Amino acid sequence: MAHPVKRRRIIKKRKSRFFGKWFKAVFSFFLILIVVISVFKFRDGFMYYLGFKTDKYANELSADERKLADIRIYEVLHKHDSKAIGFDVSEYQGEINWEQTYHIEEAFELSYVFIRATAGENRIDSRFEENWKGAKARQLIRGAYHYYRPNENSLVQADNFIKNVTLQKGDLPPVLDIEKLPKTQSIVRLKVGLRNWLSVVEKHYGVKPIIYSGESYYKDFLKEEFSEYPLWIANYNFWRNDLESDWQFWQFTEKAKIEGIDAMVDLNIFNGDKNDLLKIGLKK
Structure with a gap:
């Protein structure tokens, strides 16, 4: 024992x-x-990738990262194929062959583009003019955005945008891109500055501007005081598949590849179809 x-x-x-x-x-x-x-x-995306995708764009990301990004992009677009799909660009995308920018993932029409025009008090995007003209020639619905610098004068920033952006009938409303927190002022002063920019720009163009920001940033700092403005929200969460009802645009990835553009591009879904998109454009 x-x-x-x-x-x-x-x-x-x-x-x-x-x-x-x-x-x-x-x-x-x-x-x-x-x-x-x-x-x-993501079954549709996997089937699409295995059946049709090539590796011709797998240069900025690893092969596995590129595949995962393409699957995610296809799945979201497939789910929202009745909505208007667009992209946004700046000088960071380099020279663009606009005549090739017709589709994404070989199946989904691109109908609009947001183009960075200005940043801060005196910065002009080095490719804004050529991108603005190129989008027009390509017959894309186009919009211009300003990258807001919290520690610079808001009225001077508004003037910088107004001096450099002429919007025409059918163009999308101007966009205020706010992503950073201030280093030398309070959140209260930041909100005053944002309100100044929005008010001056709205008065000049006769249309309420769109606010672009990350979802967390918007909820934490802006939603309480700026909920009356149309929203363009960035959220790249792999598991998110839908827009919130109060989002006008959803930027769901920064890793798209589009014919005619060498660098990766942000993709956006409008909360409506192309006819709905045309209705929010400038009337005169």
């Missing part, structure tokens, strides 16, 4: 092995479940 102490040790070891095996089994089950759910959730 085994000694009582030795017997307890044997029982303890058996229990330890049992719980170790049990934990591994449960962990493996949940890991497999997550993979199965992911494959099912």
Whole structure:
């Protein structure tokens, strides 16, 4: 007969092995479940990629990252194929061959573009003029945006945008891009500055500007005071598939590849179809 102490040790070891095996089994089950759910959730994207995609654009990202980004992009576009799809560009995209920018993922029409015009008090995007003309020639619905610098004078920033952007009938409302927190002023003063910019620009163009920001930034700092403005929200969450009802535009990825543009591009979905999009453009 085994000694009582030795017997307890044997029982303890058996229990330890049992719980170790049990934990591994449960962990493996949940890991497999997550993979199965992911494959099912993005099944159209996986089928599309396996059937049609090439690796011709896999240069900025690793091959696996490029595949995952393409699958995500296709899945979201496929789900929203009745909505207007567009993109946004700045000098960071380099020279653009606008005549090639007709589709994304070889299947979805691109109908509009937002173009960075200005930043801060005196910065003009070096490719704004050529991009603005190129988008017009390509017959894209176009919009211009200003990158707001919190630590610079808001009225001077508004003047910088107004001096450099002439909007025409059919163009989208001007956009205020706010992403950074101030370093030398309070949040209260930031909001005063944003309100100044929005008011001056609205008065000049006769249309309420659109606010662009990340979802968290908007909810934390802007929603309470600026909810009356149309929203263009950036959220790249892999698991998000839909726009919120109060989002006019949703920027859902920064990793798209479009024919005619060498660098990666942000993609956006409008909360409506192309006819709805035309209705928000300038009337005169």
